[in-house]
Amino acid sequence: MSAQTRVFLGNMAFVIKKMMGRKKTDRASRLRFWSALNDVGINSVFFIVITLGFVGTIMMLHGGYQAARIIGDSNLVGPQILPLMIRQLGPTLAGLMVATRVGTGMAARIGSMVVTEQVDALRLSNACPVNYLITPSWHAALVMVPILSIFGITAAFFSGMLTAYVVFETAPGVYADWSFVSGLDAVEALIKSISFGAVIPLIAGTCGLSTHGGSAGVGRATTNAVVLSSLAVIILDFFIGALILGLR
Amino acid sequence: MSWGSFVRSADEMLTLILALVTGALGGRFDARETWQQLYLVGVRSLPIVIVTAIFAGGISAIQVSAHVVRFQAYDAVGWGFGFVVFRELGPLLIGLMFSGRVGAFNAAELGTMKVTEQLDALRVLAINPLNYLVGPRIVAMVVMMTALVMVGNVFALLGGMLTAQVLVDVDPMVFWISLTDYVRPVDLFNGLVKAGLFGFVIGLVSCRHGLAVDGGAPGVGRAVNQAVVASALGIFCFDYLVTAILP
Amino acid sequence: MIEFENVSMGFDKAVLNNITFSLPTGSMLGLIGQGGVGKSVLLKLCCGLLEPNAGRVSLGREALTGQSEEHLARMRQEIGMAFQNTALFDFMSVGENIAFPLRQKGGLSDIEIDARVLDCLTRVSLPTIANLAPSALSGGMKKRVALARAMIHRPPFIFCDDPTAGLDPVTSSRIFRMIDEMRTQYGSTCVVVSHDTGGLFKRCDFVGLLRDGAMAYFGPTQDAMSHPTVAEFTLGKARTQ
């Protein structure tokens, strides 16, 4: 294990310990939570709706062309892709987009505070950097990533419906056939999005706090944040998916 | 992103493309730097692409299997898998990771050079940063992204076969036959076209955001953030276009 | 009183080696030395942002080394630090920046805090900028705001890391005077790092010269210039007057 990895893991343990510790809630900390909610949630909605909207269309196009080629009937596509959207593409791509937007944003902000010694100034003023900079985003992401996933799934659903109607002349009623969607799909989506919400701020915040070495260091930290948190999303997706498949 | 800043960045992007096209047509890209970038981009992203590909293969196999188990259609796993991975999920996930690894790194590197005035240093040495730095990077990203998706396909296939065998007990041979029976070369080709375009979008967007950095270390972080967000938008946008145009 | 006892500190390689000195209460130490010699590290040891590898640092009667995070937090309320590149919080206005240490400490009403902030800003000759963002300020102004933030809670210990870096001689001498005025008024013990030996020596009581990780000279300012090591360092840097 390289020295850098050791430092990173040490920092992550420190962040987790601080986050689990008792902390005071006052007006200022509530304000920080609200602004984190705004940053993680409101400011990401547009981005996620757009990207997942594209995904819905793309899936419908793929499914439609394939179905037309193999079975000659694209009416069956809707019910087939709906469960896939709900349990897989919705939460995962929403998670990847949160890792991209919120994760890099956090790492960039915290990392630049480290190299400009603002984090030292926080510590000197008796404010814990973890509680001040990471905990609010962590709470916000736990709440917001599931909600964003729902928004994303909805966007994909409607864009897919529109594509089905315009390109394949499938009636919305035929497309929106929920018979293949089970409760387990919703459970899978929920577990995935909550765990993504938990790991992304943790990894991104740790990357930010581990920054060293000026502007280049901030760039490195931000890059690490997006790579590591996206990777975490993909790996978690694999294992949670495998787990739930075992339950079927 | 406000409307004004969108128009401005689109305008900058077009100017950048124009300048790059003139540079490329005049043969003014720095050859040495291009080779170096090809090597760096390849080396930098190979591990992450392989890991992503294996897991993307696994994820696809799991999701396809969930359908297959319901219909008891075990001989369709390979088809569903190959189609999803080669055409869609492979290029998409590898593209997103490539944007995180190489695009973000690139925006950070150019941004750091901007705020530490290294770009100005190039200019006062009478060297055009666009031909020296930006052109070679974009060329390297287009070439390498395409190459890496080819490599990624192989590893995704391995990940998918393994997952299918372990989790739903599909024999690798059955998997392979249904894959080769139904998946056409055009599906592979479609994925590679996407990969090349994604490489171009990531290269262009990350260079543009790197060059536009303002305001010291915080600016570099912000630029990386904007670069990966804009790259993701660009990737999905081109993904849609290719899917709609090349059925 | 600030005391260093056999303090050693290093990261990948040793930076400070067996540093021992003691600075009497109410006096000001001017710390000089070449770039990268460990002056900033020494200041961070002084305020407990770094733990020494060996030895003991104490402020007043209390040791700073080996204390729990809670105890350190209490001790830091007696410390004011102006960082090298100002370290102003860029997500707060100038006024909120200066008020931050007071707010974290608690116990004062908003009105009292506002009055203290205005008072501090007036001392650094910037009474009208409380609502501006730090990014709107010039380099010299940021340095002065950082000073104001370091001194708002009237700390018994003040540390300034290169408060005049890159500034012209006139602005530098003005900043040195501000530091001197404030520490005299609060009776604070003060350590200032600077390259500007001419401006620094006019204000400080003691001079410390760091060289090769060791304290090559530590003593009263009036003796410093006649000391060969210090003279060698400052040679050619004395301003034409």
Place this chain on the structure above:
Amino acid sequence: MIEFKNVSKAFGDRQILKGVSLTVDAGKVLFVIGKSGAGKSVLTKHVVGLVRPDSGAVLFDGVDVSSWTEEQFYPLRKRCTMVLQHSTLFDSMTIVENVALPIRKHRQLGWNAALETATSYLNDVGMAEYAKRMPDTLGDGLRKRIAIARALALQPQCVIFDEPTTGLDPQSAIQVDGLIRSLADRFSVTCIVVSHDLRSIFSIADRVVMLYQGQVLLDGPADVFRRSEHPVVKQFMSGVPDGPMEL
């Protein structure tokens, strides 16, 4: 050789230069001095096109360059280059590669020949022993000297130095001063030096220009400044806190 005619420049609502007129003589060392933020760097950056004036003209050998495009400036920058404030070495290259870059790009030499020529330039500034090191392992004083060697590798007629001695220990500062003086004396290179280091001014300047409140306050040999009765000049020269100079 270089002439500023009534040059004005503002950034946002901060008016930095308010009509500066100035002629620079060939082969001499000209110092531009003034308090921090007086616009010294901004003024000199006009010459190489890093900054364009809001109004007024900048003449290089009698040609007005103030409305040139970026492309047009590249040939000029081979004749007149700049050593930026923070040395700005390319931190992904070794020292000798830094110096070799402009040689390779502008003198049609192969990579190995360029490296050899670069080593001879490093010898001139007494830095040959550091050729294989990376820039971030060196102190500020050494980096400054390498940046100067890199600028000289262009064989320019004119070099602009932005705060060459700021933040250097006294010994390094004296060496950098000596380098600048010898450039003018031995190769009759025109040197423009931005500085507020009084010691350099009195040791190597042929002529000094002081900027104050966006205009030229005083212009002449260093002795004129030493004897000047102007209250602002007097305060600047003595560095005392009390006086008429604005904060």
